[in-house]
């Protein structure tokens with residue numbers, strides 16, 4: 580058994596007991612590859628939320644730029660970059 584598999588069976592015999600209680604995941608298990616669908620689900624949720632915040636910050640920057648007619652916060656190229664990445668992040672990430 581490798582470290583990344585769920586420690587359902589901690590017996591040296593290799594038998595899986597129907598009544599074995601899996602050990603709780605440690606915090607660092609959420610920061611590496613994992614085959615437990617519950618851990619993967621939480622990894623998805625946290626990652627999506629972080630990207631949602633990043634995309635949201637870009638929206639705020641675009642809104643602030645559009646508040647006045649002048650390109651005073653983002654220059655045109657940077658505005659385009661924020662628009663592209665905001666749209667891509669919000670839809671795909």
Ligand code: HEM
Nearest residue numbers: 635637638639641642643645662663665666667668669670
């Ligand atoms: C699910 C997808 C998206 C979500 C949830 C989302 C969300 C938002 C939010 C909350 C704002 C702020 C609006 C405001 O300040 O009035 C915003 C602004 C903006 N978004 Fe998105 N967005 C999404 C997709 C896109 C896409 C695909 C594009 C373009 C390719 C885009 C372009 C813009 C632009 C240009 C602004 C700034 C304009 C403005 O604030 O009036 N967004 N977005």
